[in-house]
Amino acid sequence: MLMEDVRLREGLRACMNCGVCTGVCPSAEFYDYDPRRIVNIIQGRDDDQIEALLRSETIWYCGECMSCRPRCPRGNTPGYIIQALRTLSQRLGLFVESEKGRQQLALKRTIGQHILDKGYCITPRLVAPSQHPEQGPVWKWAVENDTDFFARLTPNYMGAGSGAVREIDRETISEIQKIFEVTGGSAFFENIEAASDAKAREMGFDGASDRYMMHTFSHNSNRH
Amino acid sequence: MKRSSWKEYQKEIADDRYYYARSCIRQNFFPGSETTFLRIMREALGKDIFDDPRHTSCTGIGYHSDIVPLDTTMAVVARQFALATEAGYENIAVSCITSFGLYTEILETWHEFPETEARARENLFKATGREFVIPKNIAHTSDLVFHNREKIEELAVRRLVDARTGEPLRIVEHIGCHYAKIFPKSGIGGSEFPYVLAGMVEQWGGSVVDYPERRHCCGFGFRNYLVQANRGFSIANSRKKLESMAPYKPDMIVANCPGCAMFLDKWQYALAEMENSTYGADGRGIPVLTYEEMAGLVLGYDPWEMGMQMHQVDVEPVLERLGVKYDPAAKFLGRAGKYIGAPGEAAVNSFSGDRIYRIRQ
Numbered sequence: 281m282l283m284e285d286v287r288l289r290e291g292l293r294a295c296m297n298c299g300v301c302t303g304v305c306p307s308a309e310f311y312d313y314d315p316r317r318i319v320n321i322i323q324g325r326d327d328d329q330i331e332a333l334l335r336s337e338t339i340w341y342c343g344e345c346m347s348c349r350p351r352c353p354r355g356n357t358p359g360y361i362i363q364a365l366r367t368l369s370q371r372l373g374l375f376v377e378s379e380k381g382r383q384q385l386a387l388k389r390t391i392g393q394h395i396l397d398k399g400y401c402i403t404p405r406l407v408a409p410s411q412h413p414e415q416g417p418v419w420k421w422a423v424e425n426d427t428d429f430f431a432r433l434t435p436n437y438m439g440a441g442s443g444a445v446r447e448i449d450r451e452t453i454s455e456i457q458k459i460f461e462v463t464g465g466s467a468f469f470e471n472i473e474a475a476s477d478a479k480a481r482e483m484g485f486d487g488a489s490d491r492y493m494m495h496t497f498s499h500n501s502n503r504h
Numbered sequence: 505m506k507r508s509s510w511k512e513y514q515k516e517i518a519d520d521r522y523y524y525a526r527s528c529i530r531q532n533f534f535p536g537s538e539t540t541f542l543r544i545m546r547e548a549l550g551k552d553i554f555d556d557p558r559h560t561s562c563t564g565i566g567y568h569s570d571i572v573p574l575d576t577t578m579a580v581v582a583r584q585f586a587l588a589t590e591a592g593y594e595n596i597a598v599s600c601i602t603s604f605g606l607y608t609e610i611l612e613t614w615h616e617f618p619e620t621e622a623r624a625r626e627n628l629f630k631a632t633g634r635e636f637v638i639p640k641n642i643a644h645t646s647d648l649v650f651h652n653r654e655k656i657e658e659l660a661v662r663r664l665v666d667a668r669t670g671e672p673l674r675i676v677e678h679i680g681c682h683y684a685k686i687f688p689k690s691g692i693g694g695s696e697f698p699y700v701l702a703g704m705v706e707q708w709g710g711s712v713v714d715y716p717e718r719r720h721c722c723g724f725g726f727r728n729y730l731v732q733a734n735r736g737f738s739i740a741n742s743r744k745k746l747e748s749m750a751p752y753k754p755d756m757i758v759a760n761c762p763g764c765a766m767f768l769d770k771w772q773y774a775l776a777e778m779e780n781s782t783y784g785a786d787g788r789g790i791p792v793l794t795y796e797e798m799a800g801l802v803l804g805y806d807p808w809e810m811g812m813q814m815h816q817v818d819v820e821p822v823l824e825r826l827g828v829k830y831d832p833a834a835k836f837l838g839r840a841g842k843y844i845g846a847p848g849e850a851a852v853n854s855f856s857g858d859r860i861y862r863i864r865q
């Protein structure tokens with residue numbers, strides 16, 4: 281199943297374990313994370329080790345910056361391999377076995393749902409100042425006064441027509457939703473919900489409620 | 505490698521007639537920059553660029569958060585190509601770095617694995633009845649400003665120099681990772697010596713700061729910022745860059761990725777609040793500009809009409825050095841000059857003698 285992913289075929293030729301990818305990797309600096317090791321496990325094709333990866337925290341550390349890609353002397357892309365592993369981990373429902381993996385529910389319900397509802401990954405009100413203290417007082421002020429302030433910079437703010445942060449028409453939104461249905465994007469979302477719900481119950485939550493979602497969004501065990 | 509090695513990575517950039525692909529991140533955090541880009545293209549350069557109300561997110565942030573499968577992303581991008589085809593445009597001007605990287609990656613994947621293109625065409629047709637022709641040219645919007653940098657210089661009302669001394673401004677350029685790290689040949693100068701912003705800075709009289717962590721990621725890392733519990737990754741990487749550039753005393757940072765421009769700005773705010781660290785030579789933050797704003801200042805556009813008040817680190821020090829005349833009272837006005845109050849204060853903008861230049865050496 282893993283080898284069916286074009287990103288894996290594109291991202292992996294023979295790795296010589298030189299560690300250059302790890303040397304440039306921003307995640308390796310911050311987390312207990314070593315892309316060289318991941319590439320080596322995948323090229324070893326050991327099913328048990330790969331399954332352990334799919335359940336692990338490790339595959340969720342990468343930032344997908346792709347800094348590793350131009351530097352690898354063998355033309356590998358550890359970041360692509362990570363993408364393939366994360367996709368499979370979610371398809372098999374194994375992502376809920378790690379703290380960082382469980383966060384996929386929060387990403388699905390924020391960014392994912394916003395694409396389906398609004399046609400954009402984010403709009404100003406999604407970046408709510410209460411959840412984003414790091415955005416600072418200027419952003420807080422801009423969002424709280426959005427209809428007055430954004431409209432100074434973009435004439436159709438949340439309105440019909442063209443321009444930045446406009447409202448996207450219903451027909452376009454329904455095309456995007458149809459694309460998600462036809463291509464398996466919606467099924468992928470449902471799968472994230474179902475596996476999260478089962479795990480939430482196992483963890484003593486009342487299913488994949490907002491409370492569980494917020495837990496995945498904000499909890500950090502600091503064991504990374 | 506010689507500094508001129510950027511010339512080996514020359515890419516083809518179409519000269520006119522573009523379909524404009526907006527960016528979720530840029531329009532959200534810097535709506536005025538997108539407005540300014542269109543103004544530069546249309547008013548200053550006389551180009552035809554189509555701003556389509558039916559355009560949507562490419563799903564890129566969702567794709568790189570691994571919640572949107574590749575087939576879905578390919579079909580959404582295929583829809584954008586179809587909209588361009590239907591409108592009669594063969595060139596795409598992409599505002600977002602994530603989208604730009606994704607478009608180039610998808611075209612490359614379709615080329616290498618033709619069955620993925622066939623599937624995208626089939627999915628798109630099934631979902632929307634649309635069909636598309638592969639675009640002739642895909643450029644990031646910073647490529648287009650770079651491409652027209654000489655013409656912009658001819659129209660310039662000022663250069664990127666200190667208005668009092670004539671000294672060039674010291675400018676840190678930050679290139680979004682997905683601009684050229686995915687496909688070095690897709691970016692001017694490639695991934696090691698990207699020249700897209702440095703070319704603008706040098707053309708308009710500024711000087712480019714070289715510093716050790718110049719190519720390090722800004723720290724977005726998708727899920728590493730989007731999920732609250734992971735934001736330590738993001739701020740730590742921004743700090744690594746800021747600490748590396750601070751000894752060179754830059755006057756400003758300019759970025760071609762909207763996310764990078766936002767993070768390098770907002771994390772300076774957070775670092776000042778959390779650790780009392782600031783990185784500018786005067787004890788305050790280093791202003792961070794988008795390249796649209798930098799070009800707009802060169803062309804004499806009003807900073808507040810371009811939305812430069814949206815940066816958390818005050819941009820006034822740069823405006824003053826450049827000799828830009830601006831109205832301080834107009835900074836935080838709303839539409840049609842309406843008074844809507846002003847944001848709260850922030851340590852990153854308050855200059856105090858005892859807190860000056862506290863960076864870890």
Ligand code: SF4
Pocket residue numbers: 294295296297298299300301302315316319351352353354355356357358
């Ligand atoms: S840089 Fe390439 S060859 Fe070296 S360890 Fe990483 S993946 Fe393997």
Ligand code: SF4
Pocket residue numbers: 301304305306307308315341342343344345346347348349358359360362
């Ligand atoms: S893509 Fe992932 S593995 Fe590669 S350098 Fe970036 S964070 Fe590291």
